[in-house]
Amino acid sequence: MNLHQPLTVLPGVGPKSAEKFKQLGLESLQDLLLYFPFRYEDFKSKNVLELEDGEKAVISGRVVTPANVSYYGYKRNRLRFTLKQGEVALAVNFFNQPYLADKIELGAALAVFGKWDKTKASLTGLKILAQTEDDLQPVYRLTQGVSQASLVKLIKTAFDQGLDLLLEENLPQVLLDRYQLAGRAQAVRAMHFPQDLADYRQALRRVKFEELFYFQMQLQVLKTEQKNVRNGLAMNWDQEVLTAKKASLPFELTEAQERSLREILQDLQSPAHMNRLLQGDVGSGKTVVAGLAMYAAAAAGLQSALMVPTEILAEQHVASLSQLFPELKLVLLTGSMKTAERRAALAAIETGQVDLIVGTHALIQEGVSYHRLGLVIIDEQHRFGVGQRRLLREKGLNPDVLMMTATPIPRTLAITAFGDMDVSIIDQLPAGRKPIITRWVQHEQLPVVLDWMAKELQKGAQVYFISPLIEESEALDLKNALALEEELKAYFGRSAQVALLHGKMKSDDKESVMQGFKDGKTDILVSTTVIEVGVNVPNATIMVIMDADRFGLSQLHQLRGRVGRGQKQSYAVLVANPKTESGKQRMKIMTETTDGFVLAEEDLKMRGSGEIFGSRQSGLPEFRVADIVEDYPILEEARRVASQITADPNWRQQADWHLLSLHLDRQDYLD
Numbered sequence: 001m002n003l004h005q006p007l008t009v010l011p012g013v014g015p016k017s018a019e020k021f022k023q024l025g026l027e028s029l030q031d032l033l034l035y036f037p038f039r040y041e042d043f044k045s046k047n048v049l050e051l052e053d054g055e056k057a058v059i060s061g062r063v064v065t066p067a068n069v070s071y072y073g074y075k076r077n078r079l080r081f082t083l084k085q086g087e088v089a090l091a092v093n094f095f096n097q098p099y100l101a102d103k104i105e106l107g108a109a110l111a112v113f114g115k116w117d118k119t120k121a122s123l124t125g126l127k128i129l130a131q132t133e134d135d136l137q138p139v140y141r142l143t144q145g146v147s148q149a150s151l152v153k154l155i156k157t158a159f160d161q162g163l164d165l166l167l168e169e170n171l172p173q174v175l176l177d178r179y180q181l182a183g184r185a186q187a188v189r190a191m192h193f194p195q196d197l198a199d200y201r202q203a204l205r206r207v208k209f210e211e212l213f214y215f216q217m218q219l220q221v222l223k224t225e226q227k228n229v230r231n232g233l234a235m236n237w238d239q240e241v242l243t244a245k246k247a248s249l250p251f252e253l254t255e256a257q258e259r260s261l262r263e264i265l266q267d268l269q270s271p272a273h274m275n276r277l278l279q280g281d282v283g284s285g286k287t288v289v290a291g292l293a294m295y296a297a298a299a300a301g302l303q304s305a306l307m308v309p310t311e312i313l314a315e316q317h318v319a320s321l322s323q324l325f326p327e328l329k330l331v332l333l334t335g336s337m338k339t340a341e342r343r344a345a346l347a348a349i350e351t352g353q354v355d356l357i358v359g360t361h362a363l364i365q366e367g368v369s370y371h372r373l374g375l376v377i378i379d380e381q382h383r384f385g386v387g388q389r390r391l392l393r394e395k396g397l398n399p400d401v402l403m404m405t406a407t408p409i410p411r412t413l414a415i416t417a418f419g420d421m422d423v424s425i426i427d428q429l430p431a432g433r434k435p436i437i438t439r440w441v442q443h444e445q446l447p448v449v450l451d452w453m454a455k456e457l458q459k460g461a462q463v464y465f466i467s468p469l470i471e472e473s474e475a476l477d478l479k480n481a482l483a484l485e486e487e488l489k490a491y492f493g494r495s496a497q498v499a500l501l502h503g504k505m506k507s508d509d510k511e512s513v514m515q516g517f518k519d520g521k522t523d524i525l526v527s528t529t530v531i532e533v534g535v536n537v538p539n540a541t542i543m544v545i546m547d548a549d550r551f552g553l554s555q556l557h558q559l560r561g562r563v564g565r566g567q568k569q570s571y572a573v574l575v576a577n578p579k580t581e582s583g584k585q586r587m588k589i590m591t592e593t594t595d596g597f598v599l600a601e602e603d604l605k606m607r608g609s610g611e612i613f614g615s616r617q618s619g620l621p622e623f624r625v626a627d628i629v630e631d632y633p634i635l636e637e638a639r640r641v642a643s644q645i646t647a648d649p650n651w652r653q654q655a656d657w658h659l660l661s662l663h664l665d666r667q668d669y670l671d
């Protein structure tokens, strides 16, 4: 037996159920053992003296009379016995379940879930629990066709067969001792079936450490490898050309832009590999910094690729970059291009006729070969996983990589979480920006908002109108957006042009709707959240967000950042009747600050890291148990140890750490 064998080696698992378990990511025995509960049902027994009449609760105690079944009437019966909890004896009645008598053993401990009848001092039993006091029952995530009970049973079977003993220890003794961590097999068992809360906490501490430590080991190893790569590109360009270009821009760079640019250019010139994160709030001007870096690369005779998450964004970048950098030869590459168009673009890329390639995922697909790819820039990097980043990197001449994100991550956290990257931060907005004025109104006040909008529209303003977000249902999203479009059309009649943009549209259609808005033909753009990232229409000065409380702070901040891009005063109107305190709190904070970092931290506090660092978005690994924010102290400690260990280039040969090198390559945090 080894843990890489498929689940079908377990009794009761055939090919059909194996297929179902596979949907949960469970293929091997090891997958099963490491499939931890996402929560526990606390079947902690209550004190019978504290129960209210009619309350349902678990009461545990000792069985002090034998079970007695009495029959009355047709098929009806009652099973009765006495349970003693401490010094209190109570009657327990089960109706019409005579077979339970087998489970009731005189003198044994027993826990019963039931309904308390205070006047009769008796418990009407609903369920007998196999547990005694303080029991925590695991609750697993399920999928169609896999029940809680069947999963628990399967995991129990695995433990009964002693499979946990096959789990190899993967942390060196030195670390187990230093942090007083439980052994691996013991911790895994306790994760599934903790004896009590203390047992669970101890196990959790161990598995969290293991996870974050291996994550950090991988990052640190990657980082030291990159630092040691001297065969990266050392770019060389005429400094004066770049200085002249900077001077010819329509604006002066902010100090923060200058500093970030300097850091990036230094990396480009150095033979070491660049792996840098450029972080800046929406509107802070990351694009021009990226543009200047690509300009420098072109001056050094190298191609650059700019990868963005959506086609609209790609097109927009093409437009704004060709305006700021008309000298650069530029081509667009997206998935929806026609064959002939695509072929021409590919040829231009391969023969080196273009300096800059802007596109979506299409940039890393088969069939794209670059001439001399020296710089890769990934915009809104949180949408791309580490694996994709790596793919793009491998396509070039070991190119330098710059990632840009508008998700404000506190610096210390960024450094730890993206441990393999250097970080540059643009923490300053261009001069002369007027802070966006944000108001929160209730749905009942919408007519007032519309009246006000009508006046602003007369003055030539344009409006984004964001329709409510229905999580998990694109169909409902669309329905909402359509309804909103109709209402606005009815309200404004011929006085305003209303158009709709939503996620399900073909990219051609999206493009033409966006273009209409940019050109000012459309006054009101009704949209689902597809415009969230990067879109730039300076004349749009009003953003109305329906059911704003459905969004997280960071997301609202991103959305709001679509306005306030020109000289005119901009406004964000949040329409929401939040039901919860935290919803109200969020609306209030939005009206009080426009600082993305403050909002990000509030968001973290209120909603946990999942929303910001959710695996789909962050490009960070999905941890089984650890939470990057909540477990930050563990992460920080893990980083410290990992960098100490890897600082010695021969760490793999050291007795203490040898074990790590064996397990390191089998971990998959960076895929």
Ligand code: ADP
Pocket (backbone or CB within 6 Å): 251, 252, 253, 254, 257, 280, 281, 282, 283, 284, 285, 286, 287, 288, 406, 430, 431, 534, 536, 565
């Ligand atoms: P983001 O960081 O959100 O990507 P952009 O790069 O799109 O921001 O910049 C937002 C707007 O600000 C653009 O219209 C850009 O041309 C302009 N901009 C950038 N830097 C400056 C600056 N230093 N001074 C004035 N305007 C600037």
Ligand code: MG
Pocket (backbone or CB within 6 Å): 286, 287, 379, 534
């Ligand atoms: Mg941008």
